[in-house]
Amino acid sequence: MLYEALARVVPPLARAVWRPEVVGLEHVPASGPVILASNHLSFVDSVVIPVLVPRRVVFLAKSDYFDGPGLRGAASRVWFESLGMLPVDRDDTKAALSSLDTALEVLGRGEAFGIYPEGTRSRDGRLYRGRTGVAHLALTAGVPVVPVGLRGxxxxxxxxxxxxxxxxxxxxxxxxxxxTDRVGTAPTGRLRRQVTDEIMAQVQRLSGQEPAGVYNERPVEA
Known part of the structure; x- marks a missing residue:
């Protein structure tokens, strides 16, 4: 498969070029379902994390990257598929909701799923409030969450x-x-909010970012 072929080449090459400083990689389980919940600073975050983690990490990426025309579109599609990414239409509310079902399928197969609880990348460097989809996945699938802090x-x-x-x-x-021991200990909405806030507190500890205290919204495109 293309993923296996590129996985032998791209990660060591990228690590040699970027020479990232990595801490706590041993906390990522070598197998079994797991959620990697990270802050989001750049488009390349979804490349950096899979390059460092010694197992496949599935991220969702906007569908525009998969359905572009011509050779450039085909190259983009191959690249993102080779990184283990799955397309989602972020402008379609129903499709965005179904992406949670897609994530549950990934976890159900025993894979690692990467998610940015902020929803979109921070443009001012602050850490924005997490949306509760990450808690929905963790509580529904009964899988651990590894918080990730990116800098630079x-x-x-x-x-x-x-x-x-x-x-x-x-x-x-x-x-x-x-x-897993928190399921049923509080009303669903409140529990998801509590769990999400706890995850984001750990992400903030790792990233060192200033908390924004509000949700991040995607900028309106002209």
Missing amino acids: TERIQPVGARLPRLAKVQVAFGEPMDF
């Missing part, structure tokens, strides 16, 4: 930049968080 990835490909740059990157993986 926004300098690899700043907003508006077409090509990546060399920059110092730090990635910290926290200890797995298990919420």
